[in-house]
Amino acid sequence: MSELRPIRxxxxxxxxxxxxxxxxxxxxxxxxxxxxxxxxxxxxxxxxYREYVVGxxxxxxDRRSLLRHGRLVIRQFETETDRTLSVLVDATASxxxxxxxxxxxxxxxASLIAAAxxxxxxxxxxPVSLTFLGGERSAPVARSSGREQFDRVxxxxxxxxxxxxxxxxRAMVDRALQALAxxxxxxAIVVVLSDLLDLPDDVADRISxxxxxxxxxxxxxxxxxxxxxxxxxxxxxxxxxxxxxxVETDADATRASYLEALAKLTAxxxxxxxxxxxxxxxxxxxxxxxxxxxAIVQSIR
Amino acid sequence: xxxxxxLALAVGLLVVAPYLAHRLRxxxxxxxxxxxxxxxxxxxxxxxxRALLEDKALYVTRAAVVVALALLxxxxxxxxxxxxxQRAGGASVAMAIVLDDSMSMRADAGGRSRFVRARxxxxxxxxxxxxxxxxxxxxxxxxxxxxxxxxTNLAAARDTVDALVxxxxxxxxxxALVLARGLxxxxxxxxRRVVVLSDLADGQPDAPPLGEASGVPVxxxxxxxxxxGTDCALMRADQRGARVRIAIACGPGATLGGREVFVEDAxxxxxxxxxxxxxxxxxxxxxxxxxxxxxxxxARLSGADAIAVDDSAPVVxxxxxxxxxxxxxxxxxxxxxxxxxIVEQAFSALKLDLEVHPMPAxxxxxxxxxxxxxxxxxxxxxxxxxxxxxxxxxxxxGGLALVALGPHAAAAPLGATLEPILAQSxxxxxxxxxxxxxSTAVGVLLGSASGLADLGASWRAVLAPEDAAAxxxxxxxxxxxxxxxxxxxxxxxxxxxxxxxxxxxxxLPLRPAxxxxxxxxxxxxxxxxxxxxxxxxxxxxxxxxxxxxxxxPAGPVAExxxxxxVRVVAPLVGTYDILVDGKREMRVAAPDVREIDLRPRALxxxxxxxxxxxxxxxxxxxxxVALALLxxxxxEMILRALSKRRAGTAEG
Numbered sequence: 027m028s029e030l031r032p033i034r035x036x037x038x039x040x041x042x043x044x045x046x047x048x049x050x051x052x053x054x055x056x057x058x059x060x061x062x063x064x065x066x067x068x069x070x071x072x073x074x075y076r077e078y079v080v081g082x083x084x085x086x087x088d089r090r091s092l093l094r095h096g097r098l099v100i101r102q103f104e105t106e107t108d109r110t111l112s113v114l115v116d117a118t119a120s121x122x123x124x125x126x127x128x129x130x131x132x133x134x135x136a137s138l139i140a141a142a143x144x145x146x147x148x149x150x151x152x153p154v155s156l157t158f159l160g161g162e163r164s165a166p167v168a169r170s171s172g173r174e175q176f177d178r179v180x181x182x183x184x185x186x187x188x189x190x191x192x193x194x195x196r197a198m199v200d201r202a203l204q205a206l207a208x209x210x211x212x213x214a215i216v217v218v219l220s221d222l223l224d225l226p227d228d229v230a231d232r233i234s235x236x237x238x239x240x241x242x243x244x245x246x247x248x249x250x251x252x253x254x255x256x257x258x259x260x261x262x263x264x265x266x267x268x269x270x271x272x273v274e275t276d277a278d279a280t281r282a283s284y285l286e287a288l289a290k291l292t293a294x295x296x297x298x299x300x301x302x303x304x305x306x307x308x309x310x311x312x313x314x315x316x317x318x319x320x321a322i323v324q325s326i327r
Numbered sequence: 328x329x330x331x332x333x334l335a336l337a338v339g340l341l342v343v344a345p346y347l348a349h350r351l352r353x354x355x356x357x358x359x360x361x362x363x364x365x366x367x368x369x370x371x372x373x374x375x376x377r378a379l380l381e382d383k384a385l386y387v388t389r390a391a392v393v394v395a396l397a398l399l400x401x402x403x404x405x406x407x408x409x410x411x412x413q414r415a416g417g418a419s420v421a422m423a424i425v426l427d428d429s430m431s432m433r434a435d436a437g438g439r440s441r442f443v444r445a446r447x448x449x450x451x452x453x454x455x456x457x458x459x460x461x462x463x464x465x466x467x468x469x470x471x472x473x474x475x476x477x478x479t480n481l482a483a484a485r486d487t488v489d490a491l492v493x494x495x496x497x498x499x500x501x502x503a504l505v506l507a508r509g510l511x512x513x514x515x516x517x518x519r520r521v522v523v524l525s526d527l528a529d530g531q532p533d534a535p536p537l538g539e540a541s542g543v544p545v546x547x548x549x550x551x552x553x554x555x556g557t558d559c560a561l562m563r564a565d566q567r568g569a570r571v572r573i574a575i576a577c578g579p580g581a582t583l584g585g586r587e588v589f590v591e592d593a594x595x596x597x598x599x600x601x602x603x604x605x606x607x608x609x610x611x612x613x614x615x616x617x618x619x620x621x622x623x624x625x626a627r628l629s630g631a632d633a634i635a636v637d638d639s640a641p642v643v644x645x646x647x648x649x650x651x652x653x654x655x656x657x658x659x660x661x662x663x664x665x666x667x668x669i670v671e672q673a674f675s676a677l678k679l680d681l682e683v684h685p686m687p688a689x690x691x692x693x694x695x696x697x698x699x700x701x702x703x704x705x706x707x708x709x710x711x712x713x714x715x716x717x718x719x720x721x722x723x724x725g726g727l728a729l730v731a732l733g734p735h736a737a738a739a740p741l742g743a744t745l746e747p748i749l750a751q752s753x754x755x756x757x758x759x760x761x762x763x764x765x766s767t768a769v770g771v772l773l774g775s776a777s778g779l780a781d782l783g784a785s786w787r788a789v790l791a792p793e794d795a796a797a798x799x800x801x802x803x804x805x806x807x808x809x810x811x812x813x814x815x816x817x818x819x820x821x822x823x824x825x826x827x828x829x830x831x832x833x834x835l836p837l838r839p840a841x842x843x844x845x846x847x848x849x850x851x852x853x854x855x856x857x858x859x860x861x862x863x864x865x866x867x868x869x870x871x872x873x874x875x876x877x878x879x880p881a882g883p884v885a886e887x888x889x890x891x892x893v894r895v896v897a898p899l900v901g902t903y904d905i906l907v908d909g910k911r912e913m914r915v916a917a918p919d920v921r922e923i924d925l926r927p928r929a930l931x932x933x934x935x936x937x938x939x940x941x942x943x944x945x946x947x948x949x950x951x952v953a954l955a956l957l958x959x960x961x962x963e964m965i966l967r968a969l970s971k972r973r974a975g976t977a978e979g
Binding site for chain 2: 120123221223224250252253256258262263264265266267268269271272273274275276279280283284287288291
């Protein structure tokens with residue numbers, strides 16, 4: 027029964043501490059100074075075409091293209107505006123996992139990415155909000171800008187302890203998604219940092235539904251190297267941190283099956299997000315955080 | 328709890344030691360946190376599965392080793408519940424084993440029948456016998472009989488005991504003890520004894536205690552076999568028309584409350600049922616439908632009691648008590664008796680339980696004599712060919728004929744002879760100067776022939792010399808001619824009286840000796856015509872028959888011969904199909920009412936004496952256990968070597 031109880035523990039920061047300094051370093055490595063917010067959608071300067079996806083505003087449907095080519099194409103415009111960065115950090119129990127070769131827990135890595143992104147956004151003048159999925163002592167940070175906001179974001183991330191079972195606690199997931207929807211207005215950039223392993227099946231569609239409503243959705247899957255490589259050998263008894271699953275298996279015999287299942291899960295998320303116009307980034311905690319943040323920023327552009 | 332019991336329990340606990348070691352060695356793999364565990368398919372690890380099987384074999388072997396070690400250590404205390412003989416000074420023993428094979432031994436005694444346990448006891452006793460011991464085996468099922476005369480051939484004794492099978496006979500413990508004592512009394516061994524393996528239920532619970540004042544010591548070896556429980560039995564089920572009359576008897580303490588009697592056909596289908604009255608004996612009548620009347624084969628008593636085999640009985644056509652046919656004509660008698668012919672009145676005076684039915688003439692067909700055990704022909708005026716054939720078949724088949732010769736027999740018309748009884752004609756001559764000679768009387772007239780000394784007969788029948796020679800005289804005339812004679816014909820007999828059964832011809836019918844003659848004749852007729860139903864164990868005799876092939880509930884029954892007479896003994900309750908010289912007949916063996924009384928006979932104190940036999944014997948099995956231990960340890964070493972080799976292969 028102990029397996030079913032949410033795990034309460036501090037974030038294993040490992041080599042990723044201290045968060046504030048590391049986040050600043052990452053942010054400086056990614057982008058320095060002001061940037062032009064790139065928001066495609068309603069605006070003045072034409073920004074190109076893209077394929078219509080469900081939920082797009084029909085006012086921007088290009089009728090000429092429809093009549094000429096029979097394709098549903100949306101006209102996009104660029105505008106100079108502040109863009110809100112809404113970050114959702116998965117702080118459920120599974121994010122506390124740190125494999126033997128990882129520099130820190132998945133939540134530590136996700137927090138670093140979130141803080142660095144916030145730093146980049148705040149330096150650019152964009153407001154930032156932070157919400158959590160699960161977690162103990164996790165206090166969401168309301169949308170704001172300014173130098174203090176970075177401190178608030180870092181403080182909230184440092185205070186959070188992993189906990190909660192998204193697999194069993196649907197209410198917790200609903201609360202997090204509703205909070206995310208409230209904080210991410212039209213034109214906002216929504217970044218979801220999660221391992222995506224224990225989320226209920228319908229969450230992929232619900233998160234993806236954010237993308238077409240004038241927002242930019244980036245889903246970042248954060249995995250530990252052990253989860254990616256399945257480095258076990260011989261007979262192992264594995265216990266999930268959420269859902270209470272305990273599996274005894276021959277690691278050598280089932281490695282291929284596991285990797286296939288993981289790839290299938292990742293592909294399902296990627297498909298759900300991309301199909302609705304979002305971006306999907308996959309990261310390992312051993313990856314260079316600078317590259318990960320850069321990949322996220324580039325995907326936003 | 329004794330110290331040894333506690334020690335045994337402690338040693339027994341050691342058996343789980345290998346299991347605990349096995350569990351400790353086989354501890355579960357260390358649990359590791361792994362968030363995507365639900366994506367990992369569970370798979371029974373091959374290596375561990377193999378290890379599990381090997382461990383099991385090793386575990387079983389090690390547990391067996393511990394058990395064997397415990398046994399080896401406990402050998403001095405191991406005592407088997409086996410029967411064995413105690414020898415006075417180590418001398419040879421003469422032993423007669425009385426094994427009860429009666430029906431009550433079929434009752435359950437701890438998951439097996441008492442008979443099986445008794446037979447095992449006999450085997451145990453024989454296994455403790457040694458060279459020089461003399462053993463006899465007597466069976467106590469009635470009538471008691473010797474299965475094996477005293478012999479030193481112990482292998483033959485073992486074979487005899489192995490071949491014994493239970494029967495449904497009554498119990499004859501007293502007879503068996505007499506036989507057993509007789510078998511060992513004259514043997515040279517000084518240590519003689521009679522071992523009784525019986526439930527002691529011989530239907531005589533109030534008889535003197537068994538083994539009391541016996542010249543040869545009697546040992547009741549298995550007192551736990553003493554009969555317990557109660558029993559009810561179906562004694563008979565007779566069918567007449569559509570009615571089946573069923574008699575039930577219960578032993579002391581048994582009741583019929585809640586039990587019912589069912590009549591079934593051969594397939595077990597119930598044709599009718601009735602509830603018997605509660606009491607020691609009961610009789611119920613089950614009325615069948617006219618369609619089912621011909622298919623009833625079995626009556627069954629519902630419920631359960633100590634003995635199951637007597638809870639069913641075959642349904643047979645009701646056997647009459649037998650009858651005597653009398654062919655006599657009193658019309659020309661000068662002496663008016665005012666009623667039936669004098670011979671019928673004589674039968675009436677004997678108060679027989681046989682029916683006497685007069686006939687105007689001897690029937691032409693044998694079927695008309697069915698149910699008759701004898702026929703009386705008073706001065707027949709010769710016989711027609713059909714009558715001769717019917718009479719011959721009747722006598723040959725086991726019937727008795729009493730033929731009184733008189734003037735009519737002597738004046739038989741041409742062609743109406745008295746064959747097959749007499750080959751020659753009969754003469755009717757004056758007998759004024761002769762009388763009966765009581766000194767020649769034998770058999771049935773031995774005690775009453777003195778009353779025939781002054782027999783008043785003016786005329787008598789005279790046989791031809793060839794015919795007179797064919798008969799055995801029972802009593803003679805003073806001139807040596809037979810007055811009453813008998814002759815065996817086939818399975819039956821013909822009795823001849825050379826005077827008619829009429830008071831006009833002589834005063835023979837008026838004398839007491841005449842009643843003695845009729846009584847003896849009826850008794851012989853009864854013996855020849857055995858009843859269709861008799862108690863199990865009764866000897867069925869077939870005098871004059873060349874063979875009798877009997878088939879009972881358990882298959883063919885062997886025939887025996889004694890004094891040239893074929894005999895068949897029915898050992899089991901049920902129906903017997905008997906082929907006697909090509910003629911088929913059916914007989915039924917019913918349970919003996921004594922056998923349902925399960926109260927055991929009292930025992931003399933000395934019959935339980937330990938001096939005669941040691942019930943629990945210390946048995947030295949250390950050699951066998953040590954050998955088994957050695958084999959187990961070898962097996963364990965081999966298993967360990969195999970396990971190591973396999974482990975090495977896996978690592979390589």
